Amino acid sequence: MTYALPPLNALRAFEAAARHLSFKLAAHELHVTPAAVGQQVKALEARLGVQLFERLHKQLILTAAGQAYLPGISEGFRHIAEATSQLKPAGAMQLQLGVHGSFDLRRLDLAAFRSTHAEIGLRVLQPAGLHELVEGKVDLLIARGLRHHPGYRCERIDEGSGGGDWLVAPEGTADCPEIVSFRVWLRALPAAKPLANRRPRLVGGVGS
Template identity: 75%
Template sequence: MTYSLPPLNALRAFEAAARHLSFKLAAHELHVTPAAVGQHVKALELRLGVRLFARLHKQLVLTADGQAYLVGISDGFRRIADATLQLKPRCAVLLQVGVPENFELRRLDLEHFRSTHPDIGLRILQPAGLHELVERKVDALIGRGLRSHPGYRCDRIDKGTEVGDRLMAPEGTAECPEVMSLRDWLRSRSAGALRTERRRSGEIGLARR
C-alpha cells in the first residue's frame, strides 16, 4: 500500500503551531524561524486545499478542519514515537545525540561509527538544541556556535577553524565511555578532513606556480 503523505516538516510545523497556537513558540521548539513555520503551514494548506488556521487580530486560531486534522496528526506522531522507543539496538549502551536541523548527517559517517563501536547504539534526533539536552531527550548535542551553559560541558571538536562544531553533554556524563568515544571519533574525523583540505590546498598552490 502506498501512503499519500504531505511533507513531514510541514506536518511537524502544523502540529507544533497547533499545540502552541503560535508560530513563534512552534519555531522555538523546532529550532527554525517563525517565518519558516508559517511557510510550511501555508504550503500544507495549499496542498490540502483547506485552511487549518484563522489569523484573527494577530491571534492564531484553529479552524474546524485544523482541529480535526490535529487529532489525527498528533495520534500519528505519538504512534511513531512509541514505535521508535520500542526499537532497542542490539548493543550494550544506547547513545542519543541531537543535531540542528541544518546539520549534514553524512558528516558523521554513522555507519562507520556503528561498525567500529558495536557496543554503542547511536540514535540521532534532528532537529535538536539545548532544550532537548536540558530535558534529557538526548545525551549529547552537536552544533556550531554552542556556548558554555551551567552544568554542561562544551568541548570543541573542530580545532582547525576559529568557529567549529562543538559537543555538549551534562558534566556528570561528559566523561562516560560512550560520550568520550563519540568525542574522539568526531575529532579524528575533523582532523582527517583538515589534513585533506590542507593537502588539496597545497596541490592547488603547486599547480598555480
C-alpha cells in the first residue's frame, strides 16, 4: 500500500506551530527560522487545499480544519517515535547533556546512570548554556537560575529561594524516553528532591 503523505518537514512544522501557537517557538524547537516554519506551513496548506491557521495581528489561531488535523498528526509522530525507540539496539539512544560551568558533576553519579541505562548513550558538554540548547548542540540542559523560557520546560532540581539549578528541555522533546529516564534518575538521587515542574506560559504569535 502506498501512503499519500505530505512532506515530513511540513508536518513537523505544522505540529510544532500548532502546539505552541507560534512560528517563533516552533522554530526554536525545530532549530530553524520562523520564516522557514511559516513557509513549510504555507506549503502544507497549499498541498492540502485547506487553511490550518488564522494569522491575526501578533496571534496564531488554529482553524477548525487545523484543530481536526492536529491530533492525528501528533499521534502519528508519537507512534513513529515509539517504534523507533523499540527498534534501536542498546546504546543507540543518544542524550547530549549540557551543564553550566560551576555545576559539580559528581552530584549526578553519571557512571551509575550509564551502567543502569545501557540503552542510552550519555554525553556531557560542560560548560554549556541556553545558546547550546537552542542551537541543538545539547538535548537537555542543567542551567543556573533559568526559571522560565518560552517553549522550554524548566524544572528546579535543588531547594532554596535563590537562582538554583534547573533542568531545561524543549517542550517538544521533554517527554522523550531518554530525557524522561534522566529526569527520573535525578529525582531518585539521594540528595535530590522532587523536581518542581514549571511549564512556561506560552504566548502565541505569528512572529513572536
